[in-house]
Amino acid sequence: MKIAGLDIGSTGCKLTIFDSDGSCLGKAYRDYPVKRTKTAHEVEAQDIIDSVFEVMEEMGRRHPDIAGIGVTSFGETFVLTDKAGCPLHTAMLYTDPRGADEC
Template sequence: MLLVGLDIGTTAIKAVVFDEHGTALAEGRAATPWSVSPLGVQLEAAELLEAAASALTCALATAPGGAVASIGITGMGESGVLTGPDGEVVAPVIAWHDRRDLAELASLRAAISEDAFSARTGLPMREQWSLTKHRWLLTHLPETRRATMRFNIAEWVAFSLGGAPISELSLASRTGWLDLSRNWWTETLEWSGASQTLMPEVAVAGTNLGAVSAKAGISPPHRGGHHGSGA
């Protein structure tokens, strides 16, 4: 029985195959495909998925034979993927460390005090969190207003591999939209132009999201399994 861990990191995407005792057997790696321009740092979600599939395929190709029982996925926080009614991605993925949203941060500070924001979310008020970048996207890329679902990075990769849509708790808590009672905060959702209907159901890390789809492009093709997302 093989277990696979997939880490979607800021610098690289790494897949490691383990046996049931936790011994690492093989690994694959791909660079996280950021592009840098005067506007900032972002990537295309399709290219990110291709890099993740490449890392997984490389790891499985060099692993011993055996069925993959589970794929666990973790990834960087704050960055998000917006999808439309037919599941297509409608916006680039802005890097969590990108600072194009400083004007949006100033607007947030004018609307909600830093103390109130921190008391409600447990986060300091700064440009790292998802809500200011979401507002930037809606302001500067009108096509993003067609979005019907918003994923964090690890959640979107899991969904693209065939998993159920979720919002993993630890990642959701870094958006600025989830409060400490684990409820979506209406005030910050409305301020950013988001809504609760945009967010998948919140689930804890390790939740079984289903089986990897044969359409996911992961080879060897006979190796499928279950996967979860989150830290």
């Protein structure tokens, strides 16, 4: 049995495959551009989605018998979407300075 771990980070995502003994069988990684200015830290949500699908497709081709995937993600954020699930705005990173006054 093979299992996978998907880590969706603030600058990239990776999918790592393990066998039932816990040995690493391979991994795929994609980064995505992050926009950091003095007033905002954001990433395009579609870039994240595209990168996640790319690593899943790559490792799925190499290991078609994956039995399960555990998922972790970066910081505290959310993405508003339309009815079709398409992102309506960029995702604010947990390092974004706009909440400083509230903190």
